[in-house]
Amino acid sequence: MSFLAKILRRSPKPLMGSPAANDAVRARLLEFGDDGAGVRHVLHYAYAPGGLDHSDRPAMIAHLQGRGFVVSDAAADDGVVLEHYRPVAADDFDRLTAELSAWFAERGWEYDGWECAVAGPE
Numbered sequence: 024m025s026f027l028a029k030i031l032r033r034s035p036k037p038l039m040g041s042p043a044a045n046d047a048v049r050a051r052l053l054e055f056g057d058d059g060a061g062v063r064h065v066l067h068y069a070y071a072p073g074g075l076d077h078s079d080r081p082a083m084i085a086h087l088q089g090r091g092f093v094v095s096d097a098a099a100d101d102g103v104v105l106e107h108y109r110p111v112a113a114d115d116f117d118r119l120t121a122e123l124s125a126w127f128a129e130r131g132w133e134y135d136g137w138e139c140a141v142a143g144p145e
Contacts, residue, residue, distance in 0.1 A: 040124025
């Protein structure tokens with residue numbers, strides 16, 4: 024379960040990839056003095072439901088790698104982890120997560136949010 028999913032399990036869960044879901048993580052970062060503006064290591068998670076045909080998985084991974092993500096297998100549930108470095112402040116990052124959520128949904132997968140370390144002062 025991603026950091027975001029853990030944060031949100033006690034309240035109604037916004038759609039992963041939405042600004043509301045991203046804001047929940049950013050609010051937690053802000054508690055540590057991190058406004059999300061600095062570049063940092065970001066992990067995104069996506070999972071395929073059981074019974075889904077995985078024949079397109081290699082093409083999906085190749086596409087994501089072509090977009091600059093380092094892609095690895097998640098620890099469970101035939102998922103993938105996408106890694107990259109960037110700020111997580113709103114607008115541009117919210118567009119990216121909404122795009123990832125929609126892209127995975129079109130393929131029958133579930134985007135499960137993202138996490139990152141707290142970035143120190145620059």
